[in-house]
Amino acid sequence: MQVRLVRYFLALVKERHFARAADACGVSQPTLSAGINALERQLGKRLVLRDRRFISLTPEGEALLPWARQMIAAQEGMTSALAATHGEVSGQFRLGAIPAALPFAGPIGQALLASRPALALSVRSLTSREIVRALAEYEIDGGITYLDHEPPANVLSVPLYTENYRLLVRAGGQWDGRETVSVAELPELSLCLLHQGMQNRRILDARMAEHGIALHPRITADSYVALFSMVQAGPFATIIPEGYAALFPDLRWARMLPLTESVAASRVGLVVLDRAPLTPLASAAIEAARALS
Template identity: 35%
Template sequence: MFLRQLTYLIALDRFHHFSRAAESCGVSQPALSAGIRQLETELGITIIQRNRRFYGLTAEGERVLAWARQTVAALDGLRQEAAFAQDIAGGSLAIGVMPPAIQVVPLLLESLRAAVPALHVEVKVHSSNEIVHLLREHTLQLGLMYLDQVPPDGPFETHTLYAEEHVLAAAKSMPLPAGKTMQWSDIETIPLCLLSRNMRSRQLVDAGFQKAGVTPTIMLETDALELLHAELLAGRLASILPVAALPDRIGAAGLHTRRVVPCASPDVGVVRLNQPNNTALLGRVWEIANTLKLDDVYTS
């Protein structure tokens, strides 16, 4: 059995298409198909459902896929261990981050690169549930997400970075009541742009309105923070966002904010798989992440 055959299987499950899977592996389609058939012959089972097209994995194939992912992840770890043994201050790290916490990533990367200068990082945006799934599949090594979305009985370690706090944000040209806080009822007539309803942060906002018996004036919903920021800074709409999701330009030349009360404050933090064979790189990354505490940065 060759590791390349396992890589073929992982790529085929990812793309669900022989040609695209072969292209991602840098081989021809016949070579990939032959490699999968050879793996089936060696194991004595049928791994994929096929005719001329890929129709998915068999039940046995799903079990082989899980084993293949663990094996390939372990090999990547072995390579990074070898690199560290040669005193190479680098390595690769894949991080998944939920949209409301995307602006936390530069602070995390700043600390990581101070310790591992040649670190290569791939950052992708996912929901908290997707991050948990991708950590299990060894596609991600680190997640930045709501910690109450981490399965309590799962093989995960967590570290809290801050408790999320929601604020109403608006351009200075839009009048807001005096004071540092606002009730949900104070927001009812203010035109709003909000994150999409499938996002946990938005669901907390909806729960606040519902509990207060308030029907908000929502003019725009989107999963793109950049669009919300543009509307805010242009003074067209206000928004309710976590402090961590506010644009950088607040203060004298930008926005004013009011903390919205009462509102749930879930913990946001970093997550990794708890496994005995973590690489030296991931161990160092986890040590650094555990020194971070961002409550003083992301509270209003």
């Protein structure tokens, strides 16, 4: 079975469109279609239902899918392991990070690339659930996510830091001269927060519930860039991880106030898929994370 044909199959599963899958593989659509046909002949099973376009996988295609992903991951792992015998770990490390942890992508990326100069780094913003799925499907090599709340399964983890909160507000008005804010004040504010599909929001709601407080934001979003923009433009406030306060310490238009009450901190860490043997990429990431932590 040719690895190239399996890559065509996986590209088609991801894109669900023959032309886009061909573009992703750098081949023409007839070449990709012929490759899928060849793979089906080799296996003696029809893998894809199509009628001039992709419709779905057959039951046989669904059964093949996890093994195809493992096959490609194993092939890439073998290539990386062979390169590592000459003292260099090369290739691209694909990192997924939850939005709350994106400020830490810089330190972990710098530590990884400094220790492995032949590596390249690709960073994607993903939810915690997307990170678990992408690791299981070999779409990423590692992730930065929460370790305790809805803990990811089948991973090896290295704690990196604990997350605390700050209130982000526009400078001026009632906030001038204030150094802290009480959690009891939060429900009275015009809040913009991440939506509840984001784990940071679910954790925040749980932490506030411990203080008998429920938050009802007027605006929800899926990125901190949007939340910062809302606070800058209007009479809104938001709650951000301390990592963003450290990333933007000198915003003239903003104030970032710590909470007066103790709010339980959440651990954030690097996770890689728990499999033996570990790929050189995963091993390099764990080593870099341990050096940082």
